[in-house]
Amino acid sequence: MTAAPAMPAARPLRGVALVVLAVLAFALADVLTKLQAERHPVTVVIAVRYLVNLALLVVLLAPRQGRALWRTDRTLLVMLRALCLAFASLTMGIALTLMPVAETVAIIYLSPFLVMLLAIPLLGERVPLAGWLGAAAGFAGVLLIVRPGGGLAPWGVVMALVNTLFATAYHLMTRQLSRTETVQAMLFHVALVGTVVFCVLALPDLPGLVLPPGDLAMMAALGALATTGHFLFTSAYREAPASLLAPVNYLHLVWAAGLGWLVFGHVPDAVTLVGIVLVAGAGVAVAIRTARAS
Template sequence: MPSPPASPAGRQILAGVLLLVASMWALSGLDASGKYLMGTDVGVTLLAVCLVRYGVHMALTLITIIPSRGWKALRSSRPRAQAARGLSMLAATMLFFSALHYLPLGQATAINFLAPLIVLAAAPWALKEPPFLSRWVAAGAGLLGVLVVVRPGSGLDPTGTLFGLLTACALASQYIASRRVAVDDPYTTLIWSGAVGSAVMTLLLPLYWRDLVALSGQLSALEWLVLLGTGFWGCLGHFLQIHAYHKAPASLLAPFVYFQIVSGTALGWLIWGQFPDLVSWLGIAIVCSSGITIGLIEWRRNGASRARIPPTS
């Protein structure tokens, strides 16, 4: 007999998972584009990449969101928190692109996975959430995994490793700020993400406008396409994530975030022939396992707490 059709809720969850996995590939496309542009063969400056990345992001959000939602989509109930989130996001972008100048894409992506564990460990102070031993154990295990990846003898550049760890801290700050702007419409946050970065890079323009002028006649058509693609992939990745979290609960989707190690490693291998060794894969497995395990624990904990809440009439 034919199997019964999936329930609407099941289809929604499956759609959310697929959208989230697609967003991981888009964001890995952003990372790969940044690494390519920061390479010695192209040599685009960091500030120029960030200007185009956030400028294109902002333009795409305005073109796609404003016609359907109007200019009210720009209004935020917490503009200071939005600005803090945008600054943290810009800092994470600059630090990660700097890390990618020195590190393979797969290992750099693995170091980034320390960020959500930092958030969980710091939640009692940063978010006024109750402390849980499981969160600190997961953060410690994640740190151990990162130490295995960046161990002496791994061949990773110490400067790139430092930039990678700083990126994880900046991402943790971004995630904390994201919790504080959760009261806003997600599309408002998407617009602010590009607007804050664009505003900062415009203010810094006197520092690098000569590089931009020289760059305009230096890049090939392919390199211009990759440069403009940084904004496209970044905007697309965040756009897909918004729709993913509309389809399925964040606690259920949390373990699937770690699929980015697949997309990051695959692109690093296909483009640069860089593939982590067995010991690095062990460290990556420790980081991902700690994140997935604590994600499942948090899911069950949140479900239990909801079950204890008496129904209201």
């Protein structure tokens, strides 16, 4: 067994900044996923994303990392984490074909609330009162966004809710594995597992499929954004505890709402906007207060 990498000193503000940038990359990826999944099979879109992701990691990191790029101590758990993200990608892609970006992202952001709740018994972390208040406010905001009568597609809502389960498991395993595994190795296995899973799932959709160069370029950009986002996100969990970073993820809603308006012309109604402001404001306030206390 290789020696576990030393955990760096906690730098909560750095961790928060990394998550802010990561969720921006994810929001851009959500928009590209919706654009392409409405024109091509979801499995094909995500397969290209993971292929580009894997290729970038091999080209950029393999010459310097060598075998360290794929060497792990807890390989089974690393692979399980990657599989969770693969299925999260699939359910997210399906949900985005059926619902607007902002509303889809709002539902999946039930996951940070679950992460904060489960980080106590599973990771032994403590959540301050401000964290609980912020999580409650964020959850209330999500309920405003996905309130009954909002006109969301039922199957899309189901897929987004299933996504929250996979995402919660992924987040918790990221924090746990960051104590023994390198960021590069976790990224590599995410890309490898995702590539294998979606290349197999995409096989039935390949006969007769024609991808215009512009669409193929957008799918490649999707892969680059995903690679960047997951690198930043995984790095953040080496800088700060899950209970601090979970509320910051709510900023994804802000990026998603803004990009959904710019690209698709979708303007959330007044109640939805109140919900978005509530979850974003609560997340930022808790992150800053907790970071200062640290």
